[in-house]
Amino acid sequence: MHLTLSENLLWWLGIGLKFLLCALVFYRRLFRRLPFFSLYVVFLVVEVTVVWWVYREWGYRSFPAWYTYWYASGIVLLARALVVAELCWTSLGTYPAIWPLVRKILIIIAVVAFGYATVTAFRTSSSPLATFVLSSEQALEISFTFILVALVGFGARYMAVLGPVERNIVIGLGAYSCFQVINNTFMQQWMSRYFHWWVSMRVVAFDIAMLIWIVPLTKALPQAAPRRTLISADAATRLLRELLAQMREITEELKRIARSKWK
């Protein structure tokens, strides 16, 4: 099976963007701020290199090519899940009341997504590996979209603003995940005959996401925002408890006044 000229061009453009992104991540030393994102970018480069080498050595339709593709896809998907968790950590890790709850929610989502994928893989009559990766992807893409929207929404409500690099990563991941959910739905229902077209659209969507990630890295990274002034946990607990007691008292007083008005 041969790729068309446009598919070849897309393939090479994707490879070029992955190498460029990886080079920029290391040139800007982003691995110090976002280690999992950097690891993910490295995996992208390793994945494309290994898959290309295997295709060249054994051919596109060989068993090694098939296994390499699905294992590599699974690893990259797992790395992307870690990037989403890392974004949550960089944005919410400093809030002691929120982070433990968010961490639990993320773990539950991961367990449910992989549980669903495992059950689907065991039930299938075709390849369990491919089914597991595809089902995990479907479950995780929608979860990623939910998590990213919740993260940005939380930031908008509590002024936990993301930095420019993190924001572009969120936009890229969000756009790709949204596109993938739509793409997978169309694929399942109407377009299974157009597999090539589906793969090309997926590559285009990912290229757009990479371009979004590359943009802020073309300039020097902005200085990390100065750490916020914090107070000790004991003092904060004591003071906020005082405040709560005051609020409860006032609320009770207002209720009492309201009741006496109606008597």
Add this chain to the structure above:
Amino acid sequence: MASILLVVLLAIALIQFLRIQRDIERRIAAQRNTPRHQLVPRHYKSFTEVEKALWEIVQQQKRSTVWEDVRFKGREPEFQIVQDYLRRVREDFRRGHRIYGQVIIHSPQLRIFAELEWYRMKIEFAYYRWCALAWLRLRTVGISIHDLRQLTEIVATLAYRVRSMLQTFENSGNVEFVDSILKQS
């Protein structure tokens, strides 16, 4: 198809939240040198002056003598005063809301955070209910002084809570923390 609809809604929400975040960044940069007293809700205190100005205009026009029955509509000249006041009080609400959020997010315990957030949501609900009613009344009978007083009470309650929070932290010697909260909200 449900998943497509859901994803479209999520994408719209993502864009909207990102726009809010960009506005927050711009505002924080713009108010870097703003004096501290301007960073807290303060316009709602001018309610009595606004009421007096409206009263004088109504008296000059010799309109209805029952003050509580007087309604202000969009076409009347004194409506500009009402509109200005509403704009400033809305700004107060947003400011108070942001400071409140900034303080409670630093709660070390989830239970305290949840309870404080509950109080915030109750005020938010009262405020948005007022906005919805005001929107409706502006298109029908007009806004009364009673409506304006109600809004002032809602914003004053929020402002009081915010002031109590900031004072509690300041009195315990955490002036820097309060400064950082005000500048970041």
